[in-house]
Amino acid sequence: MGVLVRLTAGFAVFVAIVAYGLWTPVPSDIDQPHLIQIPAAAQKVLKFFQAEWIGRVWFGHTNQFQLTRAIMKATVRTPAPDADPDLEVTDLVFNDVPVRVYRPRSASVPTPALMHFHGGGWCLGSIYHDLENPSRYIARHSQAVVVAVEYRLAPEHPFPAALDDCVVATAHVLKNGHELGIDTSKVGVAGYSAGGNLAAAVSLRLQEPEFQTLPKLRYQVLLMASLQKVDLNLPSTANEVFYGGLMSRQGSADFALSYAGLDLSPDTVQQVARNQHVLPETKARLAKYVHRNLVKEELERTSKTLKIEQEVQPAETQTAANRSLAALAEPIFLNPLFSPLLAEESSLQRLPRTMVVSARYDIVRDDSLLFVRRLRAARVPVTSLLLETAHHISLTFFTPEPGSEVAKEAYRKVFDFMKQAVNS
Secondary structure, three states, X not given: OHHHHHHHHHHHHHHHXXXXXXXXXXXXXXXXXXXXXHHHHHHHHHHHOOHHHHHHHHHOOOOHHHHHHHHHHHHOOOOXXXXXXXXXXXXXXXXXXXXXXXXXXXXXXXEEEEEEEOOOOOOOOOOOOOOHHHHHHHHHHHOOEEEEEOOOOOOOOOOOHHHHHHHHHHHHHHHHHHHHOEEEEEEEEEEEOHHXXXXXXXXXXXXXXXXXXXOXXXXXXXXXXXXXXXXXXXXXXXXXXXXXXXXXXXXXXHHHHHHHOOOOOHHHHHHHHOOOOOOHHHHHHHOOOOOHHHHHHHHHHHOOOOOHHHOOOOOOOOOOOOHHHHHHHHHHHOOOOOOHHHOOHHHHOOOOEEEEEEEEEOOOHHHHHHHHHHHHHOOOOEEEEEEEEEEOOOOOOOOOOOOOHHHHHHHHHHHHHHHHHHHO
16 A cells, blocks of 8 residues: 555656646736647647657658648648538639638628738748638628638748738739629738738738739738847747747747748857847847837837836847848848838838737737837827737637637727728
8 A cells, every 4th residue: 555655646746747847827817828828838748759850750841840730730620611601711722822711691792801811920820720710700700801811831931932922812802802792992901920920011012013003901900910020139028938938039030030041050049039130230220110118118108007117027138249140131130021110111101001909918019019109100090909918829719709808809899990991
């Protein structure tokens, strides 16, 4: 009996240690903590078992993202295209770009439309699994045709491949949407995370002369958007402590380098995470757009309850720039189509009315706050919604509806914005 007791006690201690190692502590008021804690635990397990190495050796994966894509494809269950009686769902191809079109059966024709771009750091995600339920939900509740775009992913297809695909699909709808019963004068763009970056970049790209004969976009909706990669040390990056490694400055650097088509060695990733990819003179020139003091001002303007001083603060990085790395990174990272926050004011002034949704516990929150600041200065009609208990993935869901009242209320405000934009 004594041996059994000791074995049981030892096993209990082992389980407790494992649980402690997998557990990710989060703020007590955070929305839907399981959306962080479960993926973070899974990531720790994969890292422990060196799953990336196994993926390379056993399955022939050529980069670190392919295993994650395979896991998502295998584990995420989505409804069949004909599963929703309220929607007509059709897979099409616009000039070699796959899209999935969701049409509300009860909507009047011609119908407003939304171009929908998924997130995933430009390296992950698909309209066929993680964007499926959100696209259905948006189509049903907004009574708009939703066109989800399956853009090419990095690092296999670096910048501007993803943007090119989103522009091609959007331009096709603006030019030929009447063939799908779409009112081409009432088309908007929207995206989540990297998809928000692409939505803003599409709006900028469509200002180019070759697109001037097309109808203008009516609006854009940017959800938890990543809008610049010149400063990975803004105040909100300290929120990485709540993600258990799921989101971090290193992860942001990894995604950005992959999208840029640059070196992905650990040393380069660490240097970008420490802001060594941007020269001091460049930082000084861009301080009017990207600086922690501007974040403080905008946060105080946006929220009556949140203060920068109340939050965990990242230490200001003083590491010297790597001029060789900067020579490669700056031409891409400073491109407004890569970092829309850095667009010239003359370009911003021509953007459509915009809704920017951000989350308090998001490491890219400050990108949104700074973009709102720039849009307001450019006199673009802008609606800013800061969700004070949300995190980066609060508005994602793999069920027919969002998983919390916080998320549902945010979507209701998005739908109100969309309807006002197309009816004004």
